[in-house]
Amino acid sequence: MTIRLYDTSARQIRDFAPLTPGCVSIYLCGATVQAAPHIGHIRSGLNFDIMRRWFDYRGYDVTFVRNVTDIDDKIIKKAAEQNRPWWSIGYENERAFNDGYQALGCLPPTYEPRATGHVTEMVEMMRTLIERGHAYEADGNVYFDVRSLPGYLSLSNQDLDDLRQPSEEGETGKRDPRDFAMWKAAKPGEPSWETPWGRGRPGWHLECSAMAHKYLGSAFDIHGGGIDLIFPHHENEIAQAKGFGDDFAQYWVHNSWVTMSGEKMSKSLGNSVLVSEMVKHWRPIVLRYYLGTPHYRSTIEYSEEALHEAESAFARIEGFVQRVIELAGGEVAPADEVPPAFAEAMDDDLGVPQALAIVHTTVRQGNSALAADDKEAAVARLAEVRAMLGVLGLDPLDPQWAGESDHGQDLHGVVDALVRMVLDQREAARGRKDWATADAIRDQLNQSGLVIEDSPQGPRWSLGPR
Numbered sequence: 001m002t003i004r005l006y007d008t009s010a011r012q013i014r015d016f017a018p019l020t021p022g023c024v025s026i027y028l029c030g031a032t033v034q035a036a037p038h039i040g041h042i043r044s045g046l047n048f049d050i051m052r053r054w055f056d057y058r059g060y061d062v063t064f065v066r067n068v069t070d071i072d073d074k075i076i077k078k079a080a081e082q083n084r085p086w087w088s089i090g091y092e093n094e095r096a097f098n099d100g101y102q103a104l105g106c107l108p109p110t111y112e113p114r115a116t117g118h119v120t121e122m123v124e125m126m127r128t129l130i131e132r133g134h135a136y137e138a139d140g141n142v143y144f145d146v147r148s149l150p151g152y153l154s155l156s157n158q159d160l161d162d163l164r165q166p167s168e169e170g171e172t173g174k175r176d177p178r179d180f181a182m183w184k185a186a187k188p189g190e191p192s193w194e195t196p197w198g199r200g201r202p203g204w205h206l207e208c209s210a211m212a213h214k215y216l217g218s219a220f221d222i223h224g225g226g227i228d229l230i231f232p233h234h235e236n237e238i239a240q241a242k243g244f245g246d247d248f249a250q251y252w253v254h255n256s257w258v259t260m261s262g263e264k265m266s267k268s269l270g271n272s273v274l275v276s277e278m279v280k281h282w283r284p285i286v287l288r289y290y291l292g293t294p295h296y297r298s299t300i301e302y303s304e305e306a307l308h309e310a311e312s313a314f315a316r317i318e319g320f321v322q323r324v325i326e327l328a329g330g331e332v333a334p335a336d337e338v339p340p341a342f343a344e345a346m347d348d349d350l351g352v353p354q355a356l357a358i359v360h361t362t363v364r365q366g367n368s369a370l371a372a373d374d375k376e377a378a379v380a381r382l383a384e385v386r387a388m389l390g391v392l393g394l395d396p397l398d399p400q401w402a403g404e405s406d407h408g409q410d411l412h413g414v415v416d417a418l419v420r421m422v423l424d425q426r427e428a429a430r431g432r433k434d435w436a437t438a439d440a441i442r443d444q445l446n447q448s449g450l451v452i453e454d455s456p457q458g459p460r461w462s463l464g465p466r
Contacts, residue, residue, distance in 0.1 A: 003058060003347050005222070006297060008230060008252040009155050013349050018221050019250065023061045026052065027212045027249070029225035029233065030066040030112070033093035034074040037100045038272035039291060039302070040258035040265035046288060047255040047296040047350075048224050049106040050392060054346050057338070057391050065215045066109040068094055071116050072204055073168060076190055086191055087116075100275035103284045104291070105393045105400050111215050115207040119193045122202055122210045125244050126182055126195075134243035138173025140185030140198040146178050149239050155252060156231035166232055180236050182206040205236035212237075213246055223249035227256055228264065255296040265302065273302065282307060285401050289314045289394055293356050297349075313360075317385070318396050319462065320363045323370055324382040325397075326460075332379055334386035334395070342388050352392065359388050419450065423459045 003016040018024050028048050031041065045066065055062050070090035079086040094114075101108075126142050129135035134148045146152050146160065153160055165178045170187060181203040186192035192199040212220065225234060234252065241248040257264045265272055278287055290310035294300050324332060337343075339362065345354035366381030389395040422441060429437040442452050445461070453460045 001058065001343075001347065003055070004349055005251055005253055006349050008254050011157075014251065016221075016251070018060070019219055022059070023063070024055045024222065025063045025216045025220035026065065026222045026224060027208070027216055027220060028064070028066045028109075028223075029208060029229055030068055031094065031097040032069040032072055032074065033090045033097060034072070034078050036093055036096040037275050038258075038265055039275055039278060039287070040272070041097070042100045042104060042275050043258050043291045043300070044224075044226050044255050045101050045106050046104055046292045046393075048253075049101075050292055050296075050352065051222075051224075051253070051350055052107065053391055053393060054350060062110070063216065064107075064109045065111045065113070065212070067208060067211050068097075068112060068114045069204070069207060070094065070114045071191060071201055080189075096276065103275065103279050104288045105284070105398075107393075113211045113215065115202055115211070118207065118211050118214065119202065121214050122183070122206050123195050125206065125210050125213070125240065126197075128245070129182075129240065129243050132243060134239075135182060136175065137197045138175075140200055141171060141173060141181055142183035142197055142200075143171075143174055143179040144182055144236065144239055144243070145175065146180070146239065147176065149243055151242070152239050153231075153235060155235050155238060158231065180205065180232065182240065205233055206240060208233070209237045209240040209244070209246075209248075212248070213241065213244070218245065219247035220249060222251045222253055224253045224255070227254045230254060253296075256299045258291070258300045258302055260302045262301070282311070285394060285396065286311045286314055292392060292394070293352055295349075295351065295353055314394075315462070317359065317363055317389070317394075320366050320370075321382060321385065321396055322460075322462075324366065324378050327370065327375055328379050328382075331397075332382045332386065334390050335380075335383040336387070338387045338391060339384055342391075346391065355388065355392070359385060359392075362388070419445070419461050423452070423461070427459065 004013050005016050006012070007014045026048065028044070030045070031037065048064075048066075052062050052064050071086065075086055075089050079089050082089070126135060129144065130137065130142070133145070135142055135144050146163075146165075153163065160178065163178050165180055167177065168181065168184075170184060171181050182205065183195065183197065183200050184203055186199040186201070190201065192201050212223070223234065223237075238248060259265060260273075275287075286307070290307055291300065293310070300306075339358055342355045342358040345351040345358065348354075362381050362384050366378050366385065369375075369377035369381060386395050386397065390398065393400075395401070422445065426438050426441040429435075429441065445452050451462050453462070
């Protein structure tokens with residue numbers, strides 16, 4: 001068994017060889033908490049949740065670090081616009097992100113450090129970089145000298161002479177316009193911390209180099225994030241860490257975007273779809289299926305139609321699960337191992353689409369067993385399906401998804417009681433061979449969005465596609 005991952009730095013799929021046998025260390029660039037998350041933000045966390053679950057299934061001891069950027073220019077700007085403290089903006093949106101991760105079934109990280117809690121480590125890193133000639137102070141700012149480090153831009157595969165480094169207001173005293181800020185001199189009314197070079201606050205890139213070093217050491221296995229972070233953020237993280245003396249990440253894994261009309265989903269474009277709103281209209285497990293089942297390196301083009309298709313596909317899985325549970329008369333535990341074809345797909349760069357095809361094939365086999373009244377085979381297929389769905393975080397029988405909300409469970413009970421009354425009337429009509437009335441009742445229920453299925457155990461209802 002060998003897990004293989006696409007390494008952005010190598011531009012190819014590589015066999016995964018951990019630094020410490022049996023262990024895997026992952027650092028994921030998490031939220032910049034200037035606003036509530038849209039589904040594009042949550043996709044990254046969800047993709048790496050599936051990665052983490054697969055490593056766990058394969059027997060690795062996983063350390064998963066996902067940081068929170070709770071201070072940056074955007075947060076400060078939002079605070080000024082809303083006349084609120086900068087930290088209240090950050091904390092409110094940090095909670096919104098965690099609510100989103102939890103709603104979509106992401107396991108909590110091993111550590112979730114905030115940038116503002118690690119200024120000491122940042123100062124120490126800057127001090128060392130200045131001593132080694134990789135950084136310099138100017139007007140209270142601290143910059144990284146990009147020409148001091150051979151190999152800079154190897155991750156993004158750019159030419160330094162053609163580079164146009166993003167620049168921000170207040171970055172004065174640069175020796176080279178391509179140098180980037182690690183520390184920004186204090187401005188009136190902005191948050192600041194004391195350093196040997198005066199009061200100021202962190203630049204965007206420094207925090208991750210410092211926190212990765214603190215929690216994962218001088219070398220770790222996998223650094224993850226969205227493809228939009230390759231440059232400048234991840235490139236500059238590497239420069240700081242290498243200049244400091246760290247080997248840093250051995251593999252770089254990047255997920256693609258969620259787009260709308262071909263454009264990256266972002267708040268600045270006004271095309272974001274907030275998670276808090278989406279879960280009001282779609283079941284969270286369906287959103288997880290929609291966002292988590294395409295390959296992590298493929299772009300998802302958002303559309304209502306695609307969500308409906310995901311809902312229908314997952315409904316087929318849930319319907320099979322429910323039918324077998326009813327037939328078995330109780331719980332069916334997941335199998336100890338997933339089918340070999342599923343494992344092969346997941347080992348190959350987390351091939352979730354191919355793995356999901358095995359899930360649906362197994363569901364079809366299980367349905368055939370049900371049609372043949374082969375209880376033993378149906379139960380065996382369900383055990384396999386549960387094992388596979390568990391790896392993907394999509395097992396509908398997992399406590400995470402039980403009812404999906406208390407009020408949802410209450411509402412389901414009320415609807416069930418009302419539908420049962422109508423179904424009893426339909427059964428009475430069928431009993432007296434009044435087929436016209438029975439069919440009319442069924443048609444009315446279908447028009448209301450309910451699917452009625454007759455089974456040996458009696459009629460059963462479920463919500464149809466929206």
